[in-house]
Amino acid sequence: MKILVTQLARLGDIYMSWPAMRALRRAHPDAEIHFLTRPRFEGAVEGLTAIDKHLSLPVSSILAPLVQENADIESALQTLNESVDALRDENYDWIINLTFSPASSYLTHAVTNPAATVTGYTRYNDGSLCLSDEVSSYFYAQVGIDKPNRVHVVDVMASMLNLEYIESDFAAPQVGSFATTLPETYLVLHVGASEKHKSLSPENWAKVLQPLAATQIPIVLIGAQGEAELAEEIQAHAIENEFVNLVGQTKISDIFAVLQDAELLIGCDSAPIHMASLTDTPTFNVSIGEVNYWETGPKSTLGFIYRAENEEALNAARVGECILGLLQGQAAPELITRAAGLVSYEKNETAQERFQWDLVQALYLGGAYPLADRMEILQGASQLADINQFAMEQIRLIPEKGLQNVGPFLDRAEEVIESISRMVPELSPLISWYQAEKVRVGPGTLEEICTAALDVHERLARHVHVYVPQEALIEQEQERKEVCDGTL
Structure with missing residues (x-):
């Protein structure tokens, strides 16, 4: 093969x-x-x-x-x-x-x-x-x-x-020897990030490192050639810390050797975070900006995340205190820690977010459907059931009336379904599932496409059925029969 x-x-x-x-x-x-x-x-x-x-x-x-x-x-x-x-x-x-x-x-x-x-x-x-x-x-x-x-x-x-x-499968590769002599005990700081807005200023990095000066543990700086000036500025601000500056002096594969014996990697979202997952180096990830840490955070056994929406909201001194606590064997309560199982990092969730994730598990993993704790969810589900029923009726009319006549009604149905996703965010995973399944309906004859599309809508109906009151279901079925009988 x-x-x-x-x-x-x-x-x-x-x-x-x-x-x-x-x-x-x-x-x-x-x-x-x-x-x-x-x-x-x-x-x-x-x-x-x-x-x-x-x-x-x-x-x-x-x-x-x-x-x-x-x-x-x-x-x-x-x-x-x-x-x-x-x-x-x-x-x-x-x-x-x-x-x-x-x-x-x-x-x-x-x-x-x-x-x-x-x-x-x-x-x-x-x-x-x-x-x-x-x-x-x-x-x-x-x-x-x-x-x-x-x-x-x-x-x-x-x-x-x-x-x-x-x-x-999570092991460091066998790469060439690394010529630079490293301290017996050291921390590693990656000075940059995958994107500039996800990194810290030299001043904030200095504030992060200040509490660590008392440990007298040297800090090895790593980064690309273009981050050399950033590393120099960090050193200029953090005069109490001891540094080994390797920024711009290593190949990417050399980083494995640097990480292998480090006590801890400190860094924002970037490649070294994932390299440390292969060396199983304890990792402190400063997560800033639009990033899902549970999807792309460290996979090291000892992975810790300090989360901030942006650099302005970050308490740099507190970040340093959290790192110092880890070196002393204590994890601060605000740290997000590595978990075992399906979810690598638990998220502090709102009720809405918890409902969405539980709904995802119901849709894809056979989990139980979450209980609706807001009337808006039931109302949104009823609206979704109604418009889905309407769409199915329109698809069935295509052989008789032609796609050119039915198409505008189906387009309007899609717009309504999308609006329900915005108005009732709890139902957005179900609507995203539906939209992906519609994408999966491949090209074919008109009859084949209609049959496949109906199948998607019928599966959507089964999922949304859980949240539609029984009276509404009876009313929908009665309307469907009347349409089929020609009385409407």
């Missing part, structure tokens, strides 16, 4: 893919596994022995002709076509898209031969998005900012591939 795995996201996403790649290798020891990334992040593949071949998609060569003063579209397309043809010529038996982006689905479809199996986002032959498996559909519907998912992305990947992890 020949397998292509594409991971076209950033460094952290590549490292989050490592356990899945190792589990895939265990499940298919004789397969030839190729791993496709962007050239910019190829360093994140060093030491990943689970793959047979690393490939790079020349994104810069494709985009460069498009951003010059006189865009050279023909040159860009030629480079893209050459890359696609080379991948298609490999004749992969199984293509796995771990990127989870609609944009990546075009490449997946382009390199897929007719006999290949596809897992992850791809495209139908008419160009529409294809969610090729149940977990991809789950990701599309429930994962991301302002979504109810509570499962870590690392575990979502395993579920998509129908794999189970073992301890060795």
Whole structure:
């Protein structure tokens, strides 16, 4: 078997893919596994022995002709076509898209031969998005900012591939020796972040580090070449701390050696957080801005998260006190700590958020439907049941009246369903599930599409039935019979 795995996201996403790649290798020891990334992040593949071949998609060569003063579209397309043809010529038996982006689905479809199996986002032959498996559909519907998912992305990947992890899947790679002599005992601070707004200013990092000066534990600074000035400013502000500044002086693979013996990694959301999950280094994650820490936080056994909506809301001195407490064996009550099981990090939830997550578990995992504690939920469910019933009746009229006449009514029904999701947020997971299932209705004859669409609506009706009062159900059934009998 020949397998292509594409991971076209950033460094952290590549490292989050490592356990899945190792589990895939265990499940298919004789397969030839190729791993496709962007050239910019190829360093994140060093030491990943689970793959047979690393490939790079020349994104810069494709985009460069498009951003010059006189865009050279023909040159860009030629480079893209050459890359696609080379991948298609490999004749992969199984293509796995771990990127989870609609944009990546075009490449997946382009390199897929007719006999290949596809897992992850791809495209139908008419160009529409294809969610090729149940977990991809789950990701599309429930994962991301302002979504109810509570499962870590690392575990979502395993579920998509129908794999189970073992301890060795989360192991540091065997990489070359690291020349710099490190202190016997030390902490590691990653000075940057995956995005600038998720990081701290040098002044705030100094405030974080000030309580640690009394421990006399050296702090090893790590980061990219472009973060060298930031590291120097941190040192200038935190004059009481002892530093070993390695910012801009390491390869990405060297970071494993630095993390391996560290007492603790301190950092915002970035690749080292996920590298520390492979070395099982205790990790203190300062989580700032729009990020779901339960989806992308540390997977280290001892993982701790200090959460702030933005840097202005962060009490930097208190962060330092929390870190000092951990070094003394005490976890402050405001820290979010690593949990075992389906949910990696428990979230301080509102009643609405708890309802949403429980509803997700009912929809996908066979859990019990949560009890509605607001009248608005029941009212929203009744409205959803009504408009869903209306949509089904319209779909049944398509063979008689034609899609051109029925289509506007169906479009209006979709608008109403979307508005219910906004007005009654507790029901948004159910509506997102429905919308993803509609996406999964692929191209076909009009009859096939109508049959598949009706199936989605009928399943929606069964789910929403739980929250519709019995009297409303009787009334709906009576109206349906009257429509069928021609009395309305």
